[in-house]
Amino acid sequence: MSDDFLKDIQQSFLVEACENLAQTESLFLSLEKPDVDHHETFVQLKRLAHNFKGSGKAVSFDELSRFSHSLENLLIALSSGAIKLTPAIVDLLLTCNDTLRTDLETLKANTEAKIDHQDMIDHLEDLVKTASDSNPEISSSENGEPTSPVPLFNKPFIKSKEVPVVPPPTVAADDHVRIPMKRIEELFNSFGEQVIYLSALEHYKNDMINNLDNIERTLFNLKKITYELQQSTLSLRMVGLKGLFAKLERAVRDVSRVTNKPVHFITTGLNQELDKTIVDQISDPLTHMVRNAVDHGIESQEERMQKSKPEVGSICIDAYRESGSFFIIIKDDGKGLDPAFIRRKAIEKGLITSEAVLSEKETFDLLFEPGFSTKEQVSEISGRGVGMNVVKEMIQNLGGQLDIKSEINQGTTFKIKLPLSLSLFNGLCFTVNGQRYIVPSSQVIEVVDCSQVEIRDINDAKMRLVQVRDSVHCLLDLRSVFRNHLNGEEASRRKMILITEVDGEKICFQIHQVSGIVRVVQKPIGNEVASCPGAVGVTILGDGSPTLVLDFRQLVAELRPTQRGLTA
Numbered sequence: 001m002s003d004d005f006l007k008d009i010q011q012s013f014l015v016e017a018c019e020n021l022a023q024t025e026s027l028f029l030s031l032e033k034p035d036v037d038h039h040e041t042f043v044q045l046k047r048l049a050h051n052f053k054g055s056g057k058a059v060s061f062d063e064l065s066r067f068s069h070s071l072e073n074l075l076i077a078l079s080s081g082a083i084k085l086t087p088a089i090v091d092l093l094l095t096c097n098d099t100l101r102t103d104l105e106t107l108k109a110n111t112e113a114k115i116d117h118q119d120m121i122d123h124l125e126d127l128v129k130t131a132s133d134s135n136p137e138i139s140s141s142e143n144g145e146p147t148s149p150v151p152l153f154n155k156p157f158i159k160s161k162e163v164p165v166v167p168p169p170t171v172a173a174d175d176h177v178r179i180p181m182k183r184i185e186e187l188f189n190s191f192g193e194q195v196i197y198l199s200a201l202e203h204y205k206n207d208m209i210n211n212l213d214n215i216e217r218t219l220f221n222l223k224k225i226t227y228e229l230q231q232s233t234l235s236l237r238m239v240g241l242k243g244l245f246a247k248l249e250r251a252v253r254d255v256s257r258v259t260n261k262p263v264h265f266i267t268t269g270l271n272q273e274l275d276k277t278i279v280d281q282i283s284d285p286l287t288h289m290v291r292n293a294v295d296h297g298i299e300s301q302e303e304r305m306q307k308s309k310p311e312v313g314s315i316c317i318d319a320y321r322e323s324g325s326f327f328i329i330i331k332d333d334g335k336g337l338d339p340a341f342i343r344r345k346a347i348e349k350g351l352i353t354s355e356a357v358l359s360e361k362e363t364f365d366l367l368f369e370p371g372f373s374t375k376e377q378v379s380e381i382s383g384r385g386v387g388m389n390v391v392k393e394m395i396q397n398l399g400g401q402l403d404i405k406s407e408i409n410q411g412t413t414f415k416i417k418l419p420l421s422l423s424l425f426n427g428l429c430f431t432v433n434g435q436r437y438i439v440p441s442s443q444v445i446e447v448v449d450c451s452q453v454e455i456r457d458i459n460d461a462k463m464r465l466v467q468v469r470d471s472v473h474c475l476l477d478l479r480s481v482f483r484n485h486l487n488g489e490e491a492s493r494r495k496m497i498l499i500t501e502v503d504g505e506k507i508c509f510q511i512h513q514v515s516g517i518v519r520v521v522q523k524p525i526g527n528e529v530a531s532c533p534g535a536v537g538v539t540i541l542g543d544g545s546p547t548l549v550l551d552f553r554q555l556v557a558e559l560r561p562t563q564r565g566l567t568a
Contacts, residue, residue, distance in 0.1 A: 010059045010111050014104050017055070019178070020048050021101050026246040028093045029253060031085060042079035049075055052100075063115045064103060070124040071096050082131035087257065094250070096120070177276060183235050190229040197222040230519065234424050238273040241319055244283055245270060251287045252315055255294040262301070262312045263294055269319030274326055275421045278398055282328075282418065285391040289330055289414055290315060292388070297334030297412055307409060309333070321420070324442045328416040337406035339363045346372065361504055364404040368392040396553055398422065399440065399536070403504060423522050427549065429515035429541070430498065432478045438520055438539060438549050443500050447514055450495040466497060466508050473499070475508045476556065500552045507556055518542075522549050533558040 027045050030036045053068035074093075077083040099117060106113045200218045204211040245267045256263045298313035305311060318329040339360055346352045346366045358366075366372055370389045395402050399419045406412040419425060419442060427438040428447075446468075454467040455475060464475040475497070498509045522537040525548070534555035535548045 006060065007111060010061070010107070013055055013059045013061070014108050017052060018101070018104055020052060021097055021104070022243045022246060024048050025094065025097050025250060026242075028090060028097060029246070029249050031090055031093075032087065032253075038085070039079070042075060046072060046075050046079065061107065063117065064100070064107075067096075067100065067103075067117050067121055070121045070128075073128045074124050077128050077131045083127060091257070096124075177237070177239065179236055183232065187229070187232040187236070190225055190232050193225045194222065194229060197225065227519070230424060230521075234275075234421055235273075237276050237421070237423075239276045239279055240271065240273055241279070242270050244279055244286070245317060247283060248286055248290050248317065252290050252294055255291050259295060260300070261294060261298050263298055264312055264314040266314060266316040268317070272319045272321065272326075274319075274418070275423075277422055278326075278418055281394065281398055282416075285394045286328070286330070286416075288388075288391050290317075293330065293332040293334065293412070297332040297336075299335050303335075324420065324426070326418045326420050328418065330414040330416075331411060333411040336408040336410050337364060337367075337404070337412055338408055342366055361404075364406065365503070367404070368402075399551060401503070425520055425522070427518055427520040427539070428498075429518050429547070430496075430511045431513045431515065432511055434512075436515065436541070436545070436547050437478075438518065438547050439500075439552060440520075440549075441517055443552050444498060445501055445506065446499040448497050448499070450497060450510075453497055468497070468499065468508070471506070473506045473508045475510060477510050478555070502553050502556045507552070509552075509555075520549065 024045060027041050027048075030041055031038060049068055049072040053065050053072060056062075056068060057065035071093075074083070078085055078089065083089065099120065103115050103117075106115065197218050201215065201222075204215050204218065208215065249265045249267075252263055252265045255261075293315050294313075298315070299307070299309070301311045304313065314333050316329075316331045318327075318331075320327055342363050343352070343358070343366075346363075346369070347354050349372060351366060351369050351372065352358065368389050368391075372388070392402050395416060395418070399422070401417040403415045403417075404412065405415070419440065426441045428441045428444050429436055429438050431437070448468060452468075456465050456467075457463075458465060464477070465472050466475040496511050496514060498511050498514075500507055500509070518541065520539045522539055525532075525535055525538050532548060534550045534552070536551045536554070537549040538546055539549055541547050
């Protein structure tokens with residue numbers, strides 16, 4: 001076997017093995033659920049471990065194969081009932097899974113890296129050897145390979161109180177995505193139709209005058225098939241949320257074990273799909289949030305009994321699409337957020353003055369201030385004042401929003417709004433002083449003519465207000481950001497008001513003209529315009545001109561400093 005061929009099949013093994021480990025972790029977690037068929041679960045686990053062992057041996061990863069062999073024997077012992085399934089055993093299984101995951105990442109970087117887990121192998125075989133006295137059939141694996149006799153360990157490899165209080169190290173995003181053949185076929189079909197229409201145009205150009213109707217019809221079909229081609233291409237980056245939710249379930253279980261707070265983890269929307277880039281980047285923020293929900297939100301069993309609540313808390317996660325956006329809801333039935341307590345902590349930390357008048361939303365937003373924490377004691381899990389500000393920043397960097405609703409003793413709900421994709425979306429094209437800009441249409445609530453609204457200047461506050469029907473909103477001028485001056489032609493054009501929503505508040509921008517909705521393929525911005533306020537990308541319009549893609553949230557931060565803490 002040549003070295004190049006061996007490296008190719010090794011990399012293929014590592015990619016597939018990473019996907020299998022995500023499945024085994026989910027199966028290990030399901031062993032603690034009473035409504036799951038454990039027999040079928042063990043059948044799947046033994047099959048995965050056996051395949052992992054055989055494939056690892058075939059590509060010369062002998063240490064992985066030995067470790068998997070010992071893990072397979074333990075699974076056989078558990079499935080036969082010779083070893084009792086306990087939370088500590090599940091801890092051990094999850095630790096084995098984490099170890100294999102780390103090994104795979106190490107081997108991805110260097111296939112010749114040395115891996116040695118003799119201590120863990122000895123411990124696994126020790127458990128199996130002890131159990132084999134009462135059930136001899138588990139002394140060898142399913143393929144007849146004998147286990148190695150080892151001396152008994154005086155101490156278990158992992159204790160129930162030694163569960164890692166942090167999830168496994170975040171691995172680099174996988175460069176591979178499994179794509180169903182159906183999507184590949186749809187992509188090829190769309191591409192084939194596009195080629196046919198292009199060929200037709202080539203034919204019609206020889207006699208354009210007599211073929212104007214045919215050209216117009218072909219261009220219409222070409223536009224339609226191009227849109228379908230875009231959708232098919234975008235779908236190649238879409239992945240399901242099953243793997244992400246499995247990671248969150250693991251995080252909830254680990255913190256639940258450490259804090260001794262039993263928690264039900266409930267998910268809906270597993271079949272929903274989201275851009276893989278967004279899934280990879282949202283994973284860590286969501287993990288932090290569910291860990292906080294257990295540590296901060298869910299009460300101890302004693303407290304819940306005193307409040308006549310079920311002894312076991314619950315954390316529910318729902319994912320769904322709505323109005324061109326993707327929503328993830330995280331809800332717990334814990335103690336909820338106390339606005340008065342948050343206010344006191346904020347005053348102690350100097351974030352607001354004692355005279356500050358804040359709404360409930362503004363009070364909850366204090367949770368996202370750097371250094372703010374409601375935890376009285378610092379622990380391995382939380383209380384260091386680091387986290388939620390980073391969570392909100394990461395979500396906003398994805399073009400998303402994070403809102404909080406809470407009720408004392410009823411629980412807290414986090415609502416995350418995300419775009420469906422970071423690279424391909426519908427955008428609203430508008431002009432300011434002759435320069436065109438684009439914003440995602442999902443960020444636009446309404447566009448109204450200036451003749452239909454009333455604008456007032458508030459000199460003392462150095463701000464402008466606009467009344468749209470029965471509501472009054474802050475009006476911001478984009479000219480002060482982009483520093484481009486009016487020319488005579490632009491000044492004579494009709495002005496319009498574009499309305500968006502930032503952090504739950506409606507904000508108005510004065511623009512000059514709306515060009516329409518365009519399909520945007522966003523590209524990263526270059527260093528030349530990286531300092532432009534609010535610019536998050538660039539796209540090329542139909543006439544070939546480059547146009548900046550803006551983010552309203554960043555524009556609001558640039559134009560209007562925060563007014564938090566103003567006295568009444």
